[in-house]
Amino acid sequence: MEPPSTGTHGWERPDELNRQHEMRGPMGLPPGFRAFCHALYQSTRVRLEPGHRVELVENGAVFDELCCAIRQATESIHILVFIWRPSEPSNRLVEALCERARAGVACRVIVDPVGSEEVRGEHDFDPQVEQRLRDGGVEVHYFRPLSGRWLGRLFGRTHHKLVVIDGKRGFTGGFGIWKSWQGQGDSPEEWRDTNVRVEGPTVREMQLTFARAWQECGGALLPERCFPELEPVGDARAGFVESIGASGISDAERMLRMVFAEARERLWIANAYFTPPNAILEQLLEKRKQGVDVRVLAAGPVHDWRIVRASQRATYEKLLKGGVRIWEYQPSMMHSKTVLVDDWLSVVGSTNLDALSLHRMREGSLVVADRHLASQLETCWARDLKHSKEMTLARGGRTNPWRRFARQVTQILAVDR
Structure with a gap:
């Protein structure tokens, strides 16, 4: 793990004493599949098994x-x-x-x-x-x-x-x-x-x-x-990460932090409730600095929680200024919870990028190392972007008092963060 970043991106930061004793971004992983598997295992106790x-x-x-x-x-x-x-x-x-x-x-x-x-x-x-x-x-x-x-x-x-x-x-x-x-x-x-x-x-x-x-x-x-013995049936490696909520960093957040850290070329996130903690937002900006193509596909005008959408939009300005590209899905509520990393690593499950999912609720996501599934998700992205609006600073990307207030409210449930 690299030392905590000393820079600031405009979100609230804990005091220096807490920063020295918290898991904060950016995470640095050695290159290679084995290194990622080891990082995921020591973080979540889940192995990516073959078959x-x-x-x-x-x-x-x-x-x-x-x-x-x-x-x-x-x-x-x-x-x-x-x-x-x-x-x-x-x-x-x-x-x-x-x-x-x-x-x-x-x-x-x-x-x-x-x-x-x-x-x-x-x-x-x-x-x-x-x-x-x-x-x-x-x-x-x-x-x-x-x-x-x-x-x-x-x-x-x-x-x-x-x-x-x-x-x-x-x-x-x-x-x-x-x-x-x-x-x-x-x-x-x-x-x-x-x-x-x-x-x-x-x-x-x-x-x-x-x-x-x-x-x-x-x-x-x-x-x-x-619980029958299960024989190998395919070429994909996979692991199911369950998270039960935690005082501190849950397995859901640990899993996402490791998956994001693995990105070398592409990190595409589709998520219904995109209001992650500041540490994850900082990690996304750091990945963009490293040259990774970081994209977010979020819910748009059709949304079941107005305050969550406002909180989501409170994150846009800093991300956009840092080079992250953001789209909002237009026809309906975009409810997916997926991650696509490079051309081989994917996450699909129930885990939202909000305080409820990361710190309170029981969640489960499948982490998959498989080029075929990654290709399927890439096809989904190409189709979804045709029905989405890209956000810019001039078009919906600026924050305002209502959005800042909404983010403060939605972060209340973040435990010990």
Whole structure:
């Protein structure tokens, strides 16, 4: 790790004493794949194991893929999801799950009751959807109900989007089970999102993430057959990084810091809630100084949190002055959480670049070393930029008091930072 930078880019800085004792940017990694793998391992305890097959699943196609995989299940189906609301996608999944449950497949579902709250404002999973699942033989649990425990649990949610089939196939990304994830991400009602389907050894880690949440929710220990030995099925190396929130630097932030540090030629970030801590903003500027092509694709005028978009825009001025290029997606809510580094390293998962994801929520992202997946993400970028507006200092890039205030508010949840 290089010594902390002594320069300033205009964001608030901690006092010098704290700076001497905090992990701050820029991170410096030795060149080479092995060096990156070692850095990721010692930072997150996750190894990039060989033998994976990983494919992108974009937008509403995720429901076709999920229903197909569920109907092929023979042993178990496990779903851990932040948002599940009544909708056509919900009906499709409920029907497929109940069909397999009646066939003897163990179907287990964990729903975050805060993420799945209805328009009526109740922090609860829709009772009709829940009853249909239970009547069909699906076991359902809530993750940390708020009843009587608001202060301790309000922000400690599970933001995972995780499906594991037979312990052999896994899905993760930004999807929720609701109408917003239908379609092609090209209208205000249909969000733009990116997910992955993965087969190979790291699916065991995804299964373990579900198992640990299942225990906390009151579920029984999963049988040993839910953790089958997984043979190599492809050429990609992959690892699943789970983050559970931390007082200090979480595994989500550690993972992102190492991935960003690895960039030598290209660092392209697509993220729905781009309001990262100052240390990461400084790292992006440092990578640009090193000659890396640093780009950010953020949510544009279609946004579900006005204050978050304002906070996001508070970061633009310094980044733009430092040579970082920024686009905002125009047709719909850009909800993806991806990173593309050079021509071989990718991240796809549920992790946003905001204080909630990095410091409070449970998150999961797949880190993949694979030129094929990187090429797929590059194709997505080319298509998305056709529907995006590049920001400049003269066009939306300047900060203002409202944006500065919004950033201060959204950084409150950053723990010990």
